[in-house]
Amino acid sequence: MALSGMRGLSVFISEIRNCQNKELERLRVDKELGNIRTKFKNEKLTPYEKKKYVWKMLYIFMLGYDVDFGHMEAVSLISAPKYPEKQVGYLVTSCLLNENHDFLRLAINTVRNDIIGRNETFQCLALTLVGNIGGREFAESLAPDVQKLLISSSCRPLVRKKAALCLLRLFRKNPDVVNVDGWSDRMTQLLDERNLGVLTSSMSLFVALVSNNHEAYWSCLPKCVKILERLAKSQDVPQEYTYYGIPSPWLQVKTMRALQYFPTVEDPNTRRALFEVLQRILMGTDVVKNVNKNNASHAVLFEAIALVMHLDAEKEMMSQCVALLGKFIAVREPNIRYLGLENMTRMLMVTDVQDIIKSHQAQIITSLKDPDISIRRRALDLLYGMCDVSNAKDIVEELLQYLATADFTMREELALKAAILAEKFAPDLSWYVDVILQLIDKAGDFVSDDIWFRVVQFVTNNEDLQPYAALKAREYLDKPAIHETMMKVSAYLLGEYSHLLARRPGCSPKEIFSIIHEKLPTVSTPTISILLSTYAKILMHSQPPDPELQNQIWAIFSKYETCIDAEIQQRAVEYFALSRKGAALMDILAEMPRFPERESSLIKKAEDTEADTAELSAIKLRSQQQQASNALVVTDQRPANGPPQLTQLPMVKIPSTNNLENNSIDQEITHANGIVGEVEPQPQSAAHSRAPDSDILGDLLSPLAIEGPPGVSGNEVLSEENALALAPVGDQENSIKPMGDIAERFHALCLKDSGVLYEDPYVQIGIKADWRGHQGRLVLFLGNKTTSSLDSVQAIILSPSHLKLEISLVPEIVPPRAQVQCPLEVLNIRPSRDVAVLDFRYKFGTSLVENKLRLPAVLNKFFQPIPISAEEFFPQWRSLAAPPLKLQEVVKGVRPMSLGEMANLLNSWRLIVCPGLDPNASNLVATTTFYSETTQAMLCLVRIETDPADRTQLRMTVASGDPTLTFELKEFIKEQLISVPTAFTPPVLQPTIPPTATSDPGALLAGLL
Known part of the structure; x- marks a missing residue:
């Protein structure tokens, strides 16, 4: 298509917008690119003609298409003598080329000529290009010229503004190339500038310079204070720089941010003037209805509060800041509440104001129930930081109450912080035990093993606490359903200390054993190991034993002697042998010794974080948050040489995480010195032998309870030595x-x-x-x-x-x-x-x-199995009558499986089998709801007809309201049925579809199909 004038560009844009679909648009773009390539290759174009085609290239690039030619033509337009062509050259070059492109070297001389030339418009174009690209070669060649423009008194403010921002970009990208040595005097001169546009741009540059080396710019500090005074008093501030009545809020924020890079303000006159400005800002800020004015005034206010904290102002001003923040956390606007909570948390670094912050405790607790999760998180951080002995009970009780309704994403953090506060500020140890047991009861899935390990340490080290802890554990066992973590801690405590409750009703050894054993079928393999240890302890404490109790426990040991799990089997065998030693069992399985006194690892982590934060000013804290990765690194703190562990008697296997460290509950075996001579060591293969520190990966990956590699039992993972043995470093x-x-x-x-x-x-x-x-x-x-x-x-x-x-x-x-x-x-x-x-x-x-x-982000992860009745199913089935919404296919090569196995397989993919909808006992009907951004929540219907005589084939019908979803779901089920991994086949359950079904809905389904 022949193009004439700029009308051709308008026509091309109109044609692109009128394309019916993406394919037609691509065809039109390819055609135009071919035309432009031919023009560039075969014709000698004038600058004006180049400009036309380069505009089209830019538009095509903005549509998202690759433009891999014509770069030379765009660069060549930079040297055009007229503004329209030069503007296009600069604009397209800055968009299409990056700082490492070879063509940019061809333009350096032209750009430099424009910068040092007399034409201010060309200077602005050149500075904009350099500021946008910011390459190293530009910095080496052009930085001195840009510096001269910035400090030149003959340049107009427009050029100097762009020069300051251009130099800022070059300095940020290449601080080693841009020479700013001795710039203190020049910056002092620039900060005296009366034009607020130039001053704002220069302040941006100053913030970058002072963040890199504040020592060189002490002479600029009084200038910054004078700028704040000028703005606070609205002296010589043009109307165009006044935003909703606030004099240049951007410059105020930048100036206060620059001041936070200086350690302190020593000159008393400068300090007094600065505090007067800050006082004026604090007094003159309030919440108004105008959102734009609020945003500007609060930006200034919160930066002022950060500066007040940085300068460690007098208590009166600190109190004033807290009072202001207290108003903000009570307003309706969520953004202001968030900022108020965040800044109040930072104020906790100032010890003098903590008591004042406590006066807002009720409002902060109210924020914990805010609909916005960001506000809830900030409220939690603030409550955690402001807690001490005086308010610990109230705060922890509120956290426990909130735990029941908190988001799943917050519960783990909430449980951890509640546990730390309970331990750190417990008025008495019985209250601490109450809190942790409530925590486990309400948020068992989100309570790490570290927390209940710490309870064990406390109880073991405090004899007066042992009867109380055992009694509370006994009370929780009376509940019809308790979390498995509660089962672990209760079984451990009762195994060690239930004999202290022997005179209480319902606490005899036989009754304790009975109530624990009732829960045995509901627990996982690791917990069974703890329960076996508990049974052995109960038997030990009941010497001479009750014959009936002894026979019951022996029967359990005998049952688990053939368990497939090596650890449970070994415990059962050895406990059975040990329990026949009679009175000697009292010495072999004596109570745990006291743990060495040491600080809780949870509290230590919290205090380390607080210490690091206290050393940071608000500006450094913000900088650190911007640069830090979101990834969390958790390092194992244990000494490399852990305690030796008995191969013959692993006993209660609890990962030696930071809480218990070397004095893990495996110390229960420290009394087994007599065991070695009395128990025959069981021969073990190399695959099952234990090495020191065998729990290191269990500690590292404890959030997952991940199984180990082949050849290692379920409760073990490869030790460092084993790993290196498999692949020697040398x-x-x-x-x-x-x-x-x-x-x-x-x-x-x-x-x-x-x-x-x-x-x-x-x-x-x-x-x-x-x-x-x-x-x-x-x-x-x-x-x-x-x-x-x-x-x-x-x-x-x-x-x-x-x-x-x-x-x-x-x-x-x-x-x-x-x-x-x-x-x-x-x-x-x-x-x-x-x-x-x-x-x-x-x-x-x-x-x-x-x-x-x-990654397992597969189709079935976005299913939600929702059972539906026949009244809901059949209207949907009828409405989806034909392809492409309903597809049917005979699938051959299916792995043979029973109807029950197939039903379980569908359930494992989050397809729920609906019994009674099909009259044929050999068929299955399943439904699910699929979620995506385009389909929203869409019901999916599946019918599978099997042949009892040939289990390797079946007929499958899939229906949904979206053609793509129907096809993808059909293919997904087909793929799974043909290539089901044997190792992960679900267990065989009883068929969920009755052998006979005569309901009319089922007959209706058969008729519909």
Whole structure:
């Protein structure tokens, strides 16, 4: 298409907008690009003609298409003598080229000529280009010329403003190239500028300079105070720089931020003047109805409060700040409440105002119930920081009450902080025990093992507390349903101290055993190990034993002597043998000794964080928050040489996390010195032998309860020594072999929400996920299993088009024995079976390891199984009568399975089987609701007709209100039925569909099909 004048560009834009779909748009763009390429290649164009085609290239680029030619023509327009062509050249070059592009070198001389020339318009164009690109070559060649423009008295303010911002970009990108030595006098001169535009741009540059080296700019400090005085008194402030009656709020904020980089203000006159300005700001700020004025005034106010805290002002001014923040946390506007809570938390660094902050405790507790989760989090942080002995009871009780209704995303943090406060400020130890047991009862899933380990330490070290703790544990066992963590702590306490309750009703050894044993069928394998230890302790404390009780416990030991789990089997065998020793059992299984007194690791972590924060001024804290990665690094603090552990008698196996450290509950075995001579050591294979520190990875990956590699029992994971034995550091190969089948791990995680995604001798990657509607939140746990750092760590998400995934930054170095937690947000846009891939790589020594791992953000994660009745099902089934909303296919090559297995398989994919809807006992009907951003909540209907004579084939019908969803769901089920991983086949249950069904709805379904 021949183009004439700029009308051609308008016509081209109109044609693009009128395209019916993306394909037609692409065809039109490709045609135009071909035309432009031909023009550039075969014709000698004038600057004006170049301008036309370069405009079109820019528009095509803005539409999202690659423009991989014509860059030379765009750069050449920079040297055009007329403004229209030069403007296009500068604009398109800054958009299409980055700082490393070779063509930019061709333009450096032209850009420099424009900067040092007399034409102010050309100077502005050149400065804008340099400021936008900010390359190293630009900095080396042009920084001195830009500096001269900035301090030139002959340049207009417009040019000097752009020069200041251009120099700021060059300095930020290349601080080693831009020479600012001796700039103190020049900055002092610039801060005397009367033009507020130039002054604001210069202040931005000054903030960057002073953040890099404040020592060189002490002479500028009084100038900053004078600027604040000028603005506070509205002296010589033009109307165009007054925003809703506030004199240049941007300049005020930048100036106060610059002052926070100086340690203090020593000159008494300067300090007095500064505090007068701050006092004026504090007194003159209030909440008004105009949102824009609020935003500006509060930006100034909160920066002023940060400066007040930084300067450690008098208590009266601090109190005034707290009073203002107290008003803000009570207003209706959520943004203001959030800022008020956040700044009040920062005020906690000032000890003199903590009592004043406590006066707002009721309002802060009210904020804990705010609809906005961000405000709730800030309120929690503030309550945690302001708690002390005087208000600990009230705050902890409020946190416990709030725990029942808190978001799942907050409960873990909430439980941890409540536990720390209860321990740190407990008025008496019985109250502490009450709080922790309530915490476990209300938030068992979110209570880490560290918390109940700490209860064990307290009770063990305080004899007066032992009867009370045992009695409370006995009371909780009376509940019909308790969390497994409560079962662990109760069983442990009663095993150790139930004999102290023997005279109380319902607390005889036989009754204690009976109520604990009732819960045995409901607990997991690790808890069974603790219960066996409890039974042995009860038997020991009841010497001489009650024959009936003894026979009951012996029967349990005998039953578990053949258990498939090695740890339970070993405990049962050895306890059975030990329990026949009679009175000698009292010495063998004596009570736990006192733990060495040491500070709680939870409190130590909290105090370390507080100490680090107290050393930071508000400006440094903000800078740190901006630069820090979102990944959380948890490092194992135990000494490398842990206590030896008895191979013959592992007893109560509790991970030696930071709380218990070397004095873990395995000290229960320290009395077993007599055991070694009395119990035959059981022969063990190398695969089951224990090494010191065998729990190191269990500690690192404790949030997941991840299983270990093949050859290690369920309660163990590879020790550092075992890992290095598998791959000696001296003889490493370039390719590190993964441990276990990666495909099987992926398929397992498609059916459950936590587990191991990948493991090799040096790294273990675990996943914990939470799925709600069309959104999901995954946490990747990257665990370093070695005593050396992992370098060059990268975790990049390769996302399919139907998923939107955002992962937090991953640090390049993972410390020894550390775990990195990387949150990953998932948004499902539309139905698809494509899978996201984690491109994970790291370097250990000279070995570079790289793996591409499929992430279990698959189709069935966005299902929600909701059972529906026949009255709801059949109208939907009738309305979805024909393709593409209803698809049917005969599937062959299905792995043979019973009807019950197939029903369980569908349930594991979050498809709920609906019995009674089909009259044929060989058929299954299932439903689910699929969530995505495009389909919203959409009902899916599935019917599977099986052939009893040939289990390798079936006929499947799938229906939904979206054609793509119908097809993807059909293919998904088909793929799963043909290639079901045997290792992860769900257990066989009784068929959920009755053998006969004569209901009319079922007959109706058969008729419809």
